[in-house]
Amino acid sequence: MEILALNPPGSEKDIEAINARLETLDPDAAKSVETCYQCGKCTAGCPAADQMEFPPNQIIRLVQIGQVNVALKSVGIWRCVSCETCSTRCPQKVNIAGVMNTLRLMARERGIQPADREADMFHQAFLQNVRMFGRLFEPMLVGIYNMRSMHLFHDADKGPLLLSKGKLPLFPTSSDSARVRRLFKKALESK
Amino acid sequence: MARIGVFVCHCGENIARTVNCAKVAEEAAKMPGVVYALDYKYMCSDPGQEIILKAIKEHRLTSVVVAACSPHMHEKTFRGTASRGGLNPYMCEQANIREHCSWVHESIPEGTDKAIDIVRTLVAKVMRDQPLDVIKVPVTKRCMVIGGGIAGIQAALDVAAAGYEVVLVERQASIGGHMSQLSETFPTLDCSQCILTPRMVEVAQHPKIKLYTFSEVEAVSGYVGNFKVKIRRKARYVKEEVCIRCGLCTQKCPAKKIPNEFNCGLDNRTAIHVPFPQAVPNIPRIDRENCTWFQKGKCGVCKKICPVNAVDYEMEDKIVEEDIGAIVVATGYELYDIAGNDPNGLYSGYGEYGKGKYADVIDGLQFERLASASGPTGGEIRRPSDGKEPKTIAFLACIGSRDNQKGISFCSNICCMYLAKHAMLYEHKVHGGKGYIFYMDIRSGGKSYDEFVRRAVEEDHVCYVRGRVSKVYKRGDKIVLRGTDTLLGRPIELEADMVVLATAVTPSPGVEKLAQMLGIPYDKYKFLSEAHPKLRPVETVTAGIYLAGCCQGPKDIPLTVAQASGAASKVLALLSRSELEREPTVAKVDETTCVACWCCYEVCPYNAIEKKEIRDRKGNLIKMVANVNRGLCQGCGLCAATCRSGSIDLAGFNDEQLMAEIEALAQVR
Numbered sequence: 116m117e118i119l120a121l122n123p124p125g126s127e128k129d130i131e132a133i134n135a136r137l138e139t140l141d142p143d144a145a146k147s148v149e150t151c152y153q154c155g156k157c158t159a160g161c162p163a164a165d166q167m168e169f170p171p172n173q174i175i176r177l178v179q180i181g182q183v184n185v186a187l188k189s190v191g192i193w194r195c196v197s198c199e200t201c202s203t204r205c206p207q208k209v210n211i212a213g214v215m216n217t218l219r220l221m222a223r224e225r226g227i228q229p230a231d232r233e234a235d236m237f238h239q240a241f242l243q244n245v246r247m248f249g250r251l252f253e254p255m256l257v258g259i260y261n262m263r264s265m266h267l268f269h270d271a272d273k274g275p276l277l278l279s280k281g282k283l284p285l286f287p288t289s290s291d292s293a294r295v296r297r298l299f300k301k302a303l304e305s306k
Numbered sequence: 307m308a309r310i311g312v313f314v315c316h317c318g319e320n321i322a323r324t325v326n327c328a329k330v331a332e333e334a335a336k337m338p339g340v341v342y343a344l345d346y347k348y349m350c351s352d353p354g355q356e357i358i359l360k361a362i363k364e365h366r367l368t369s370v371v372v373a374a375c376s377p378h379m380h381e382k383t384f385r386g387t388a389s390r391g392g393l394n395p396y397m398c399e400q401a402n403i404r405e406h407c408s409w410v411h412e413s414i415p416e417g418t419d420k421a422i423d424i425v426r427t428l429v430a431k432v433m434r435d436q437p438l439d440v441i442k443v444p445v446t447k448r449c450m451v452i453g454g455g456i457a458g459i460q461a462a463l464d465v466a467a468a469g470y471e472v473v474l475v476e477r478q479a480s481i482g483g484h485m486s487q488l489s490e491t492f493p494t495l496d497c498s499q500c501i502l503t504p505r506m507v508e509v510a511q512h513p514k515i516k517l518y519t520f521s522e523v524e525a526v527s528g529y530v531g532n533f534k535v536k537i538r539r540k541a542r543y544v545k546e547e548v549c550i551r552c553g554l555c556t557q558k559c560p561a562k563k564i565p566n567e568f569n570c571g572l573d574n575r576t577a578i579h580v581p582f583p584q585a586v587p588n589i590p591r592i593d594r595e596n597c598t599w600f601q602k603g604k605c606g607v608c609k610k611i612c613p614v615n616a617v618d619y620e621m622e623d624k625i626v627e628e629d630i631g632a633i634v635v636a637t638g639y640e641l642y643d644i645a646g647n648d649p650n651g652l653y654s655g656y657g658e659y660g661k662g663k664y665a666d667v668i669d670g671l672q673f674e675r676l677a678s679a680s681g682p683t684g685g686e687i688r689r690p691s692d693g694k695e696p697k698t699i700a701f702l703a704c705i706g707s708r709d710n711q712k713g714i715s716f717c718s719n720i721c722c723m724y725l726a727k728h729a730m731l732y733e734h735k736v737h738g739g740k741g742y743i744f745y746m747d748i749r750s751g752g753k754s755y756d757e758f759v760r761r762a763v764e765e766d767h768v769c770y771v772r773g774r775v776s777k778v779y780k781r782g783d784k785i786v787l788r789g790t791d792t793l794l795g796r797p798i799e800l801e802a803d804m805v806v807l808a809t810a811v812t813p814s815p816g817v818e819k820l821a822q823m824l825g826i827p828y829d830k831y832k833f834l835s836e837a838h839p840k841l842r843p844v845e846t847v848t849a850g851i852y853l854a855g856c857c858q859g860p861k862d863i864p865l866t867v868a869q870a871s872g873a874a875s876k877v878l879a880l881l882s883r884s885e886l887e888r889e890p891t892v893a894k895v896d897e898t899t900c901v902a903c904w905c906c907y908e909v910c911p912y913n914a915i916e917k918k919e920i921r922d923r924k925g926n927l928i929k930m931v932a933n934v935n936r937g938l939c940q941g942c943g944l945c946a947a948t949c950r951s952g953s954i955d956l957a958g959f960n961d962e963q964l965m966a967e968i969e970a971l972a973q974v975r
Contacts, residue, residue: 119791121742121769121800150764153772153793169794176793180769 119182126181129221133178136217137210144202144210148178151209157201167191171201171211178214187222191215193234236263246299249292253283308433311342311367312425313358314403315349315374321408322347324417330373330403333422337429341365349374355387362391369393369432373401373425394437396890396958401428423971430970434963438890443937445531446631447881450475452523452820453636455483456863457855457870459505461634464874466514470881473628474509475537476519480585482506483638487568487671489678489685491863492727493758499584499680506586519587524625526633526823529914529937530850531886533630541621542591544578548616549589555608555617556580556590564596566682570672572690573682578608578617583680592617632850632877633824635834636870637817639856641669642706642714642810656712659705659807660778665691666785667778667805669705670724677731687735689804692783696739696803699732700787701725702775703745706810714810716831719860721808722749726759728806729768741768742800744775744789752864771798778805811860824851825913833859844873848912852876891958892939893946899953900931906945906954907932914938915945 134147145151151172158170169177169191177186186192192215201211219238222229229235240260244252261269277283312334316322327345335343342365348354349372361367370393372384377400388398403421411417449465451458454476462472474481486506488498509515518537525536544555559576566575568582577597580590598605599619609617644661660667666689668676679685689696703725707718722745729741748770750756762768773790780786784801791798813832821828826846827835834857837845844852854870855861861869880886895906897920907915918933932954934945946954946961955961 116797118788118797118799119794121771121798122740147764149767149769152760152763173794176791180771180791180794180798 119180119185122181126183129183130178130181132221133183133214133217136220137213140213140216141210143208144213145205145208148175148209148214150207151175151179151205152207154206156204156206157209157211160200160204161195162198162200163194163196166194171195171215174218175209175211175214178218183218183221186218187225187227188230190230190234192218192222193229193231193238195219233264236260246296247292248287249290249295250288252287254285255287308339309341309366309368310337310339310371310429310432311358311361311365311369312337312340312344312371312373312429313349313354313361314343314345314421314425315354315372316345316347317349317375317404317408318347321374321404321421324408324411324414325403325421326414326418327421329418330421330425334371334373334425334429337426339433340429342367350380350383355383358384358387359391362388362393367391367393369397369399369435371399371401371425371428371432373403373421373428375404376400376402376406396438397432397435399428399432399435401425426973427967427970430966431963434960434966435958438957441888441890441892441936442885443529443531443888444885445881445883446533446629447471448473448628448630449632449634449877449881450523450533450535450628450630451634451636453483453638453814453855453857454478454481454509454517454519455636455638455855456485456502456505457636457638457857457866458483458634459502459509460867460870461636461854461874461877462509462515463505463512464871465634465877465881466512468878468881470514470878472512472515473535473537473630474515474517475521475523476517477522478581479520479542479589479591480506480581480587481509481517481519482582482584482586484671485863486582486584487570487678488674489681490727490731492723493752493754495727495730497679499678503584503586506584510586517587518626520591523820523823529935530848531631531880532937533633533850535628535630535633537626537628539624539626541623542589543594543617543619543621544590544592545616545618545621546587546589548614550614550616551588552613553580553590554611554613558607558611560605560607561596561598564593569675569682570669572672572675632852632880634852634854634870634873634877635820635824635826635846635857636854636873637814637820637857639811639860640814641671642812644669644705644807644809656705658777659702659775659805660780660785661807664778664780664785664805665689666696666803667807669807669809670721670728673728673806674724677728677735685735687732687739694803695736697736698739698800698802699729699741699804699806700775700785700800700802701729701741701743701806701808703743703808704774705807706812707808708746714812714831716810716860717749718808718811719749720811720862722747723752723755723758723862725806725808726750726762726768730762730766733762733766733768741766742802743768743770744787745770745772746774752862773798811856813857817857824848825911826851833857844869844876850880888937889941891941891956892936893934893941893943893954893956895932895934896953896955897931899951901951901953902930902932903950904932905948905950909944909948911942911944912938912940914940 155172158164158172161171164170169189174186195215199212244256314327314331316327331343331345370388381400385395385398389395401424407420448471450473451462452475462474466472485502491498521537521539524538528534555578559578561577563574565571566573578590578592594600644656675681703721706714725743732741750759773792775787775789777788787800818832825848836843837847852873854873855866914935916933918931920928943956946956
């Protein structure tokens with residue numbers, strides 16, 4: 116097992132960057148990841164924790180000791196489903212989901228290959244879908260994800276039931292897709 | 307002829323559920339000597355006691371047996387009732403038919419039979435009871451406090467404030483204890499010396515406090531209210547009453563390379579020295595072992611330079627005697643020596659943390675001196691090896707504490723808080739510095755304590771790492787720590803400039819000798835034992851001796867001060883009485899048959915057996931006999947059981963009474 120150094124050189128900047136973004140995401144949340152006292156409640160409530168080699172509390176711990184690089188290479192940040200159960204329940208008001216989100220962004224900016232490629236494909240397909248229709252059009256999301264990930268008939272057996280319950284629309288419902296596109300544009304410009 | 311009354315209590319349902327109380331009273335009435343027997347729902351209630359009073363009068367009772375709960379609960383109550391009825395209180399006995407009977411049996415016939423048996427034994431005993439009078443002992447209205455740290459200072463001031471004389475004995479040359487070495491105090495970060503020194507001065511100037519510094523208790527005899535204490539006043543070689551505290555001697559002394567104990571060896575002092583600038587009393591003393599005059603017979607600079615001729619090389623230890631009524635033990639603590647080994651083999655040292663090997667591995671008290679404005683660096687954090695400002699410091703908790711391998715299982719109580727304080731002070735003093743605390747648990751249970759720890763983390767950015775460090779080694783001029791982050795489950799490594807070890811709190815060396823002198827017990831770590839961990843926390847099992855501070859167990863300043871005031875209140879309760887009443891159920895020696903084998907002397911846990919000489923009219927020694935000091939005897943009965951010639955009896959529990967009880971029990975129903 117790799118021996119980790121505590122706060123290796125340059126790590127302070129990483130921590131500062133994460134703290135700064137937390138502040139913009141939610142000014143009411145804790146100002147810094149140091150606020151976390153490692154009670155583990157985030158991991159206890161995380162629906163995807165069993166799929167992560169570093170569950171949410173350990174991702175936060177990695178950031179606390181300046182080992183952001185290890186966090187960026189972990190599959191955990193990609194398997195986070197952004198349900199925000201962790202942030203909602205945190206006794207110290209740490210925005211854990213916000214940290215996960217920030218780490219994904221940092222990984223992308225630094226050109227670090229996502230540790231879970233399929234999770235990344237899903238993210239990409241999801242965003243593409245929303246950008247195109249202004250809201251989610253499930254059949255197309257499933258189609259594109261299954262094609263890209265080469266799991267062509269993955270979960271196909273669930274289709275009929277979903278269709279019969281009206282959960283799988285045949286056509287995209289209209290939405291103000293132009294406005295959503297503007298939002299995407301603005302967000303990308305601000306980067 | 308005895309006229310005995312038996313009163314059987316139902317204790318609501320407590321007894322009546324498994325004992326047929328009416329039947330017990332009926333059977334009791336038939337027992338020899340019993341003239342009256344009755345059962346009632348609550349014997350301890352006012353109407354219940356009235357029944358007893360009335361019966362004593364109407365039936366001219368000479369003794370009373372109350373069959374009820376444990377004597378622990380209500381013996382005092384019923385003896386009081388008997389006393390109000392005009393009987394000697396010791397002519398009243400209580401038969402325990404609750405704890406010993408109804409609570410441990412399930413069926414009524416069984417419970418009733420046993421209750422009758424118990425009542426029969428007590429009837430047999432009460433028939434042989436003798437009237438006893440309480441023992442009265444006088445009280446010397448003076449208190450001795452052993453130890454002049456914050457615990458001793460607080461206790462002394464509290465007792466003196468009530469107008470009683472206090473003798474304060476301190477082993478070191480100045481009072482103040484470890485608190486005078488601390489920089490700031492948690493959780494408020496107020497300066498330790500600033501809050502302590504006014505108290506030290508108050509002690510020195512208080513008209514009711516007699517201060518013996520550089521002195522040790524040599525012998526203690528006597529008992530509660532009447533102790534005789536011998537105190538050894540060690541020679542300072544400077545006359546206290548002559549010295550004008552000009553400080554010339556300490557400046558001119560040529561022996562300047564002696565490690566300064568007050569600064570934990572971080573700088574040097576002279577042979578003639580004042581422990582620290584704010585010392586009370588501020589009088590120098592000569593350290594004989596390091597003085598050129600005492601070791602080589604040459605020098606004598608201090609004597610020559612002293613303008614008032616206060617230096618006296620011929621001075622000798624003096625023994626003074628004091629009469630004392632109550633004693634407060636406040637001998638404090640010492641930090642566990644990580645490099646060395648405990649002389650008694652209780653604890654063993656660590657090889658893995660480099661203390662004693664690397665100059666930059668220091669303990670908590672040394673860091674206090676570094677951070678203190680009056681310390682060797684004037685309050686700047688500089689590492690001992692090269693005086694550089696450390697950019698990274700690792701603080702290690704639980705060094706010795708909670709380490710069964712090293713022989714200590716207890717938690718030292720103060721380290722979590724003082725490490726948070728150290729790291730916080732360090733972050734305040736060194737900009738850009740980073741403090742790491744390696745811990746197992748953070749124990750911050752006091753008022754505003756957890757907030758303090760969170761402040762260290764969230765505002766001062768102290769990095770806490772959960773896990774013990776396994777080893778410490780050098781890499782260049784850095785110290786490398788190998789540890790683990792148990793929250794991540796990964797091994798970790800840190801390069802630090804300095805390491806501070808929070809070593810365990812252990813009792814002051816030699817405290818066991820004092821405890822044996824005083825006749826008070828201590829635990830396996832030599833912390834002195836309180837009489838009851840919850841309900842009698844400042845008392846010892848020996849009457850008139852009380853505890854304050856770390857001698858009883860590791861404590862921080864607020865707890866120590868609270869305990870010292872608690873001990874003082876116990877002392878005041880004792881000293882405010884003109885005489886003490888003691889239970890008369892004590893041992894008595896028959897001098898005609900005693901053969902002076904001293905078995906009783908050996909077994910007595912309270913040092914109550916004295917060796918007494920019996921002389922004829924011309925003063926020739928006829929024989930030696932054992933004699934019981936009625937002030938010290940607690941009536942445990944060990945001597946009576948041990949005595950080979952059957953010469954010792956315990957009043958209220960003599961052989962005749964106990965044999966009668968056994969015979970009553972052995973009767974065939």
